Amino acid sequence: MTSDNNSNLTRRRYLEASGAAGAVIAMAGCMGGGGDGDSTDDGEESSGSGEQELEIVHWWTAGGEADALEALIDGFEEEYPDVTVNNNAAPGGAGSALDTEIQSRVLNNDPPSTFQIWPGKALDTYTESEVLEDIGDSVWDEEMRDAYLDGVKQLSQPAGDFVAVPLNIHRLNNLFYNASVLEDAGVDPAAIDSPSALLDAMETIDSETDATPMAHQTQAPWSTIQLWESVLIGVGGVDVYQDVLAGNVSDNEDAVRESLQLVADYSEYFNDDAGSVAWDEANNGVIQGEAAFLHQGDWAAGQYQAADGFEYDSDWSYVPFPGTDGVYHVVTDSFVMPTSNPSPEATEKWLSYCGSVDGQERFNPVKGSIPPRTDVPNDEFGPFLTTQREDFDNSDAQPPSIAHGTGVTPEVKSNVEGVFSSFNGSWNVDSAYNGLTNAF
Numbered sequence: 001m002t003s004d005n006n007s008n009l010t011r012r013r014y015l016e017a018s019g020a021a022g023a024v025i026a027m028a029g030c031m032g033g034g035g036d037g038d039s040t041d042d043g044e045e046s047s048g049s050g051e052q053e054l055e056i057v058h059w060w061t062a063g064g065e066a067d068a069l070e071a072l073i074d075g076f077e078e079e080y081p082d083v084t085v086n087n088n089a090a091p092g093g094a095g096s097a098l099d100t101e102i103q104s105r106v107l108n109n110d111p112p113s114t115f116q117i118w119p120g121k122a123l124d125t126y127t128e129s130e131v132l133e134d135i136g137d138s139v140w141d142e143e144m145r146d147a148y149l150d151g152v153k154q155l156s157q158p159a160g161d162f163v164a165v166p167l168n169i170h171r172l173n174n175l176f177y178n179a180s181v182l183e184d185a186g187v188d189p190a191a192i193d194s195p196s197a198l199l200d201a202m203e204t205i206d207s208e209t210d211a212t213p214m215a216h217q218t219q220a221p222w223s224t225i226q227l228w229e230s231v232l233i234g235v236g237g238v239d240v241y242q243d244v245l246a247g248n249v250s251d252n253e254d255a256v257r258e259s260l261q262l263v264a265d266y267s268e269y270f271n272d273d274a275g276s277v278a279w280d281e282a283n284n285g286v287i288q289g290e291a292a293f294l295h296q297g298d299w300a301a302g303q304y305q306a307a308d309g310f311e312y313d314s315d316w317s318y319v320p321f322p323g324t325d326g327v328y329h330v331v332t333d334s335f336v337m338p339t340s341n342p343s344p345e346a347t348e349k350w351l352s353y354c355g356s357v358d359g360q361e362r363f364n365p366v367k368g369s370i371p372p373r374t375d376v377p378n379d380e381f382g383p384f385l386t387t388q389r390e391d392f393d394n395s396d397a398q399p400p401s402i403a404h405g406t407g408v409t410p411e412v413k414s415n416v417e418g419v420f421s422s423f424n425g426s427w428n429v430d431s432a433y434n435g436l437t438n439a440f
């Protein structure tokens with residue numbers, strides 16, 4: 001990292017971004033460090049040779065996500081038998097529990113070897129505080145640079161240096177469905193051509209079947225934020241969405257209000273226990289034939305794959321979220337190397353492996369995502385993901401997500417979460433709209 005001649009300021013900003021300083025200090029040491037290297041105060045490491053323990057902090061415990069990480073770790077251990085993996089999960093969809101834990105550990109010079117984070121703007125807090133290693137030479141060699149999609153490569157270097165290794169690309173604007181439920185209701189998903197037509201389809205499902213029209217979770221705000229993101233693109237198009245992302249909410253008042261109103265109308269058709277379940281528990285309703293639709297990133301397809309006897313095409317399928325054809329709304333995950341790293345050599349090996357063909361070929365088909373390397377063969381990707389790959393290649397736009405941190409700074413994301421925590425349940429469009437005008 002570069003030298004820091006303003007460290008108190010960046011440290012203070014970091015504390016502010018992570019919430020109350022007291023809370024951060026109180027959490028220090030909650031999660032054990034797993035390192036065997038010698039830390040020094042300035043964050044530089046002297047690493048021992050021989051065996052190292054690699055502590056990986058992530059939130060992949062739901063649906064097929066744990067299987068995907070396991071597949072990645074298995075491949076890594078085959079290639080690097082000298083490294084022992086400490087698989088340390090901080091469960092909670094969309095990282096809802098990970099951030100505070102990681103920030104307190106990084107601040108207290110007790111970081112894990114690596115942790116999961118969205119590349120792009122989500123990295124801002126860390127790059128501003130200069131707590132991520134520049135891995136431009138050690139990990140991002142020529143071979144990797146040549147193989148990656150340019151856009152993803154850019155997300156890995158938000159402040160100039162390469163600091164992250166993305167390993168997947170998820171699509172957010174999917175509408176998954178249980179095929180039998182839609183058939184029983186006489187609803188043709190291919191004919192749903194707008195967010196308001198989806199509302200009509202849900203009304204039909206409600207009157208024609210006993211199923212819940214839309215499986216959803218409102219326990220944490222992220223699923224409703226991402227639903228609103230898709231509806232906003234469906235209502236206003238990508239330009240409006242990007243303009244909102246850039247902070248121009250009131251310039252797009254009609255589209256923002258209309259999209260919020262549609263989400264409020266959809267909420268009439270959510271499962272009754274939406275406020276107390278996690279996203280994958282809600283999705284179980286689709287798998288069991290108790291719910292019709294699910295709006296989620298295609299990590300939901302990873303869960304379908306992991307379910308017994310629930311087959312793509314015959315039992316479940318999907319359409320791009322109504323009104324967003326041609327858009328590939330991107331969510332991507334990466335791993336980083338914090339400074340004061342307890343296992344620098346093992347961490348570099350892990351990051352290189354995440355950036356390899358083998359790693360991405362093992363991980364993505366199970367996760368329900370496509371690889372950011374352009375040279376990963378198609379063979380392991382089933383029919384659903386093969387279609388997603390084609391859709392990605394043919395897409396007109398690949399905007400980043402708000403709920404999944406790549407498109408907005410952590411501060412904006414946290415403001416938007418505040419707005420949607422209240423919106424979840426109140427469904428008050430006026431106050432959500434006013435909240436959003438201040439959030440960006």
Ligand code: GAL
Binds near residue numbers: 092170332333
């Ligand atoms: C996203 C993440 C995905 C998936 C999802 C649900 O933020 O990028 O990989 O884990 O949350 O937790």
